[in-house]
């Protein structure tokens with residue numbers, strides 16, 4: 180059950196003309212965090228449903244062999260560069276990204292926006308209790324942040340439709356799905372008509388960070404672009420994901 184934490188106008192939107200570059204064939208937008216937040220607000224106010232992907236190197240690498248993930252990324256309204264590897268790839272192509280725009284930072288910015296404008300946020304994902312704690316902490320950090328429901332992300336795919344319907348009943352403006360790549364992107368895309376979120380975003384382990392369960396890398400490690408090593412040391416089971424980084428870099432170096 181989705182736990183309730185608390186309780187327009189229409190425009191057409193075109194994101195096709197936004198600056199972007201292709202990394203291993205995947206279109207990634209070249210916008211600042213402020214510009215992404217502005218675009219997301221435009222999507223919330225526009226007709227229809229929209230998806231934002233936060234693409235790190237492993238997602239782009241996996242999309243080379245996972246055709247469903249690739250199609251989802253092709254159909255996404257916005258794709259942010261969410262890792263140092265993707266930032267490196269943009270620079271190498273001569274089309275640099277202004278900055279890294281991670282899912283975890285996007286969560287905070289959109290909670291701040293919700294506090295200002297009242298947009299309804301639903302959170303799906305992480306271990307039982309984690310999303311609830313994160314929601315409480317985010318509401319303390321951004322008083323007025325309108326988180327209307329949270330639910331943990333440990334359920335079998337057979338229950339996807341029931342969970343998506345529960346989310347749909349909340350009519351969220353923003354849905355954060357934190358169940359890891361590619362499960363979160365597939366949940367968002369496959370059950371769009373049931374979750375009915377105006378904007379849905381896959382945000383990986385963000386709620387582990389906001390709940391205090393996981394510690395984010397200190398700023399000097401982030402600046403040294405070694406966040407991947409920090410995550411690996413915190414969670415050695417991420418070894419397989421980390422090993423995709425050199426393979427991603429090799430593929431980028433071989434690409435035109």
Ligand code: UDP
Pocket residue numbers: 304305306331332333334357358359360361382383384385386387420
């Ligand atoms: N998770 C989940 N359901 C699952 C598997 C994982 O909700 O079936 C959560 C997990 O608890 C964690 C997040 O998904 O909070 C994945 O975080 P990670 O940083 O591993 O994501 P990724 O690196 O894939 O973005």
